[in-house]
Amino acid sequence: MTLPPIPPSDLLKRLPGYYRRWELTELVMPDRYYFFEAAGQHEDGEDLFAVYIQPADLAPGEGRLQ
Numbered sequence: 001m002t003l004p005p006i007p008p009s010d011l012l013k014r015l016p017g018y019y020r021r022w023e024l025t026e027l028v029m030p031d032r033y034y035f036f037e038a039a040g041q042h043e044d045g046e047d048l049f050a051v052y053i054q055p056a057d058l059a060p061g062e063g064r065l066q
Helices: 021-027
Strands: 034-041 047-053
Touching: 021 047
Parallel strands: none
Antiparallel strands: 034 047
16 A cells, blocks of 8 residues: 655644544644644553644645645
């Protein structure tokens, strides 16, 4: 299985904190590109993720992934 390429760092901004899988649905907004990165496990064993998001202030078509 081939993984998608990691987006350029100037395209995405990291949201502060780490999130559980069930919290990710609360973060997602339409018309944005997201990158989720595994960030270990909470002490209760649940997986944690770092979240990177395309900033809203990018002009339409600017830096968007195709």
